[in-house]
Amino acid sequence: MKHQYIIEASTGQHIGDRKEQQDRVALLSAPRAPGYVLAVLADGMGGSKGGAMAAEQVIHTAKLLMSEFSPLTHTVESLLQTLTKEAHTVINLIGFAANNRPHTTFVALMLTPERKAIWAHAGDSRLYRLHGVNMKEHTIDHSHVELLVQKGEITREKAKTHRMANLLLNGLGGNTEPFVTIGRYEDLKPDDAFLLCSDGLWAHFGDLEFAPLIMVKTPREASEELIKKARQRAEGQGDNCSLIIIKLVSPESKTAADKKLTPTRSRSSATRMRAERMGNTTRRRKQSYK
Numbered sequence: 448m449k450h451q452y453i454i455e456a457s458t459g460q461h462i463g464d465r466k467e468q469q470d471r472v473a474l475l476s477a478p479r480a481p482g483y484v485l486a487v488l489a490d491g492m493g494g495s496k497g498g499a500m501a502a503e504q505v506i507h508t509a510k511l512l513m514s515e516f517s518p519l520t521h522t523v524e525s526l527l528q529t530l531t532k533e534a535h536t537v538i539n540l541i542g543f544a545a546n547n548r549p550h551t552t553f554v555a556l557m558l559t560p561e562r563k564a565i566w567a568h569a570g571d572s573r574l575y576r577l578h579g580v581n582m583k584e585h586t587i588d589h590s591h592v593e594l595l596v597q598k599g600e601i602t603r604e605k606a607k608t609h610r611m612a613n614l615l616l617n618g619l620g621g622n623t624e625p626f627v628t629i630g631r632y633e634d635l636k637p638d639d640a641f642l643l644c645s646d647g648l649w650a651h652f653g654d655l656e657f658a659p660l661i662m663v664k665t666p667r668e669a670s671e672e673l674i675k676k677a678r679q680r681a682e683g684q685g686d687n688c689s690l691i692i693i694k695l696v697s698p699e700s701k702t703a704a705d706k707k708l709t710p711t712r713s714r715s716s717a718t719r720m721r722a723e724r725m726g727n728t729t730r731r732r733k734q735s736y737k
Contacts, residue, residue, distance in 0.1 A: 450636040452695040454484065454558065457666030459692075461674050463647055463685035469498035470645050470689035473506045479517040482560030485509060486691045490572050490645040493542070493549030493620070501538045501551035501620050508534040509555065523557045524629055527567035530555065531619065531627045538620040550620035554586065554643050558693070562635040567627040570618040573649050575642040576632060577658040585654060586630065589617035607650055637697035638662070647686035651677045666692040 458472045469491035477483045489505035491498030512526050512533075534553075542549045552570025559565070566574050571588040587593060591614040592606040606612060619625050632639075640661050652673075661669045669692050677688050 451698050452635070452637045452639075453698060454693065455666050455696055456484075456486070456691065456693045457670045459670030459674050459690050461678060461685075461688040463678070463681065463687050464683055465685075465687055467496070467499060468687055469502055470647070470687045471499075471502040471506045472643075472689050472691055473509065474691065475509060475513045477513045477516045479515070483513075483516065483518070483523075484558045484693075485513055485555060486557075486641070486643055486693060487553065487555045488572055488643045488645060488689055488691055489551045489553040490570070490647070490687070490689070491549065491551040492618075493547060493551075497542065497545070497547045497549035498551065500541060500545075501549035502553075504538050504541070505530070505534045505551055505553045505619065508537065518559075523559065523563075523565045524567075527555060527557070527565070527627060527629065531567070531569060531625055535619040535625050542620060548621065550615075550618045552615065552618050552645075556641055556643060556691075556693070558635070562633065564632045564635060564639075564641065566630045566641075569625050569627050570615050571646050573642075573644055573646075574630070575644075575654070575657055576630075577640040577642065577661060579638045580659045580662050582654050582658045584630075586628065588615075589628070590615050635695055637695050637700070639695045641693045642690060644690040645687065647688035648673060648677050648690050650686075651680040661692060661694065666694055 456474055458474060460470060460472060462468045471489045473487045475485045487506055487509045489502035491502030493501060508530055512530055516526055538549055552572040554568040554572040554574050556564060556566040556574060568574060568586045569589060571590050573586050575585040576583045591611050592609045595601045596603050596606050601609060617625055642657050660672060664672065670690060673690060674688055678685060
């Protein structure tokens with residue numbers, strides 16, 4: 448029998464020590480494709496308002512595409528490719544009109560009712576795939592220092608503080624046509640989890656730190672804890688910090704957690720899908736799959 452699971456998700460953001468929040472995050476559903484969930488995170492760059500505009504355009508394009516998406520006429524991969532191309536085009540047009548050169552990185556993840564996860568990224572916004580307390584894989588940055596790491600010229604730890612750590616080789620906006628790297632995982636099951644995050648978060652953590660924390664906490668609690676730790680480690684010099692956490696939880700685990708609720712809190716209020724806030728934004732979605 449196939450494993451049953453419930454999707455729990457949360458988004459979180461902090462402006463860090465910057466003057467403006469240029470990251471954007473979203474969790475989206477598809478009216479024509481029940482059971483499909485898209486998580487999108489964009490990290491904008493480009494001076495006053497430019498970076499925020501670029502990141503916002505990624506979210507806006509994703510919303511439009513999801514409103515039209517149907518697995519009968521589209522593939523997830525084609526949606527992710529179209530998202531990249533259309534957002535890139537509009538960012539350049541708006542930038543030209545405003546006489547600036549905005550850019551953005553992004554990472555997006557689609558979960559399907561067929562128990563598949565398909566993701567895409569451009570730049571250094573990352574996706575981590577986790578299971579239990581283990582980190583299974585993460586996306587590879589499209590950056591200069593990542594090339595140096597792949598060549599064995601520097602260690603991954605030194606890449607974080609390298610003088611060219613912010614030099615990206617790919618992203619949306621600019622004269623170069625962007626590309627996306629597509630990843631896939633099938634046979635989703637309970638205890639699988641995904642973390643999407645900007646470099647304002649992952650730069651302050653080792654790759655193996657995420658899974659144990661996310662495993663034992665709800666997505667909302669984990670979001671709060673990760674942002675808190677990132678702020679402490681940034682020591683007053685932190686970038687915008689954004690993340691999306693998605694966990695697949697077995698119905699048995701969810702039932703056991705519900706039973707721990709205090710008598711003054713009703714079961715219905717604890718289990719219904721709801722929106723909550725933490726920092727700039729924190730949201731939760733729950734959906735059951737069999």
